[in-house]
Amino acid sequence: MSAEKFEVLWPLGRKAVEVTQPAARLPDLNGKTICELWDVIFRGETIYPLLREHVRKKFPGARLVEYSEFGNFYGPREREVIADLPAKLRERGCDAAIVGIGA
């Protein structure tokens, strides 16, 4: 093979990501409103009710708002659903959210 040397350019693009700090966590979920967001796949119809049970058992004062209130954020109306999320979460007094399911 040839001994010719090649100086090569970087083949990737510059990262242009604006970094945001995640929200502060909640030490206690009692008295808090937890909203469920679901992309309507991977057995969420079974998983979310089980999660509800567990959360309620550990934090009897937690209020859970079911995924049906928010729509499918990975469906045909994805953009509208995501655009409407801030208002819907605010209206429901959301303190925390469970988002699923990536599998």
Add this chain to the structure above:
Amino acid sequence: MLRASAVVEKLGIPTASIIGSGFLKQAELIAKGLGVPLAIAEYPGAPMVDSEEELKRKVGEVLAPGIIRALTGERPRESVQADAEPEPGQVVFGGTLREVQEHFHRKLWSDGLPVIPPTREEVEAFLKFTDRDPGEVIRVVPQEGREASILSIAVNGVMAGCRPEYMPLLVAVVEAMCEPDFRIEDAGSTPGWEPLVIVNGPLIKELGFNYGQGVMRVGRQANTSIGRFVRLYLRNICGYRIPPGAGDKGSIGFTFNVALAEDEDYAREIGWPTFAMERGFAAGENVVTVQSVVCITPPTYSAGARAIDHVQQWADVMGASFTYWSHTGFKRGLWHPLIVAGPSIARVIAREWSKDDVRRYLYQHVKITAERAAHHARMTSTPTFSLEQLVKDGVLPPEYAQSSDPQRLVSVFIKPEMIGIVVAGDPGRNQSRGYMGNHAQGPRMSRRVVLPKRWKELLREARGAS
């Protein structure tokens, strides 16, 4: 789904994101691209293959505690800060051809095949073929949040083995893939779809594309290197890499598609509009269209002197392949099957039928029972699939819920106009083939190819140099 988590975190609301074990590395990469550290709650394994009991146990023992930890524990601290990286246009390595290959393999910058070393001189040769600024950014693309710039197109074009004069076409391809509706953010989804570039216009001949026998085989530089470029671009700019990379979750996947050029002479001769004309462009315009392909039908042979002989066979053979995946299109109200019609077959059909007649026939005759569509959706990911609900939500037209009989037949093609038809392949044989798109991921996006002002002169120079 992590995009939704990021939106919520940015509102100041903590989230717990449910991720299956096999997707943890991809989740990490996506979170970096979104610029928000996210708290992940792992579902061990794959929920679609667990028994009810197993699922209940995993939720109780692992997922639920993980959710609670994610919401009440420490703020997620994974670093999403970009590591220090070179600047675009910077020389990052020097070595022999073999050393360059090794370096690129190690860095996961190649597709497993040798690449042409992207030296400054080679890249400059590509940049001559566009009047656009090399630093111009077409879009910051998911999933790593990188800039898709004119320079990055040139570098990856060199690497893929393209010729400099393909540059205007490569720019148009990237622009098409960067359209938000193309959903490049889903190009690493598990079905493992690949973009397909369809080329129309005088460039087909000027650049030496194959549009005849063996049209979809590797072997002709224009078709092959442009197809390869697309895969390299998805790897290097978007970050879709199979292991040991992390972003490409195609479960099995398949290799890149070579670019498909239409046999426009034949289409004109039989009186059919070209594919690009049907996309709204004038005859003679150079156009690229990019769409996803998730599966290719068997080679479909058809014989006879009547249109119906052939289209009926398409409905039978291609319909069988398309039928299985139609539930994914039903869920989004959109998909885009493509037929590559063998020229001799297209000629027979065109004597009696327009392309719209063909589409209408397929729409009316390729059907699936509601029960089978729901079954396939359940098998894939969606136990709650319901045609009735999709009609109620306005995703599907009313005819999909005309009765509640699970054995009722519904059309596989939601609207006739979703079916694309390109004339290409071997005029000496009677074969066609279908290419199935992946529902709302990678729908057809077309772009006019903009040539540089000095195109003719540059082309002459490039050819003289080779």
